[in-house]
Amino acid sequence: MAASALPVDPLWPRAGSWPTASETVGPIDLAVLGIPTWRASLSPTGAHATPAAIRDALRRYSPFAASLDGRNVDELVIADFGDVPDPDGTEGERRASERMTEAVARSTLTIAIGGDNAATVPAALGSWGDSISTAGLVTLDAHHDLRDGVSNGSPVRRLLEAGLDGRRVVQVGIADFANSKAYTDRAREGGITVVRRDELHRRSMTDVIATALSIAGAAGGPIHVDIDVDVCDRSVAPACPASVPGGLAAHEVREAARAAGSDPRVRSIDITEIDALADAPDGRTVRLAALCVLEIAAGLAARPPVSSAAGPTATRL
Secondary structure, three states, X not given: OOHHHOOOOOOOOOOOOOOEHHHOOOOEEEEEEEEOOOOOOOOOOOHHHHHHHHHHHHOOOOOEEHHHOOEEHHHOOEEEEEEOOOOOHHHHHHHHHHHHHHHHHHEEEEEEEEOOHHHHHHHHHHHHHHHOOOOEEEEEOOOOOOOOOOOOOOHHHHHXXXXXXXXXXXXXXXXXXXXXXXXXXXXXXXXXXXXXXXXXXXXXXXXXXXXXXHHHOOOOOOEEEEEEHHHXXXXXXXXXXXXXXXXXOHHHHHHHHHHHHHOOOEEEEEXXXXXXXXXXXXXXXXXXXXXXXXXXXXXXXXXXXXXXXXOOOOOOX
């Protein structure tokens, strides 16, 4: 059943009916921007279709979160900044970075929806601006993304070359048999902190993310979090070309998304690597990504109140 054909119940509102940025006046709590990169993917992908699919999937869920003391996350001011047209290549990345900068300037937290993992480069650079020398990066990913060249396998290497300090990069969920020795050595030599998938069996995800954000935020700069959904087990993320059996469970990535959204040091988050055109018939990967959007919103809603002098938004739920 398409989201547009879902039943209407005035007592069961649906998430995702958010105004556009142009319709929103004043401070924005949460901005949503589509960066549908796909042309340089190492695997054939229809990831350009994913932002629209996630927006559609949001309609399947309620904005209500009992864990937020019975509040709706869309009591936040949420604005949709639309999609960046053709964000691949040099000019496309420039446009995407500029749009990301605009969204970040108007909001407390911005979610960039990919697209393949190449979207992380303009999302992070547009978010950090001139603060890259003090910025931090946390990735939830089965892969190091340190490959040579320009592709969805190279965003972390490209950000390091742009000026990001590897000592403030933390990679969570790195999987055995999904990386090479050469790129693992490159991560170590770059000072990157790596939390392997097997370590997560012994630690809570909330604790792991808290530690990761402390490392990434050590210089006091803004943090970008990259949620590459192929960090998840292939059973819950079949639409991710490189997801592997044994990856994160759905509840783990949802917990990580909420933890990231709740930390005031996090300025931006991306959700990437889903090929909406290759999803299971039940749409499970796209639906998981939509839930991650809502978990991030719930985390933001749980942040402590901030003063008007502290940023663009003066209130929190």
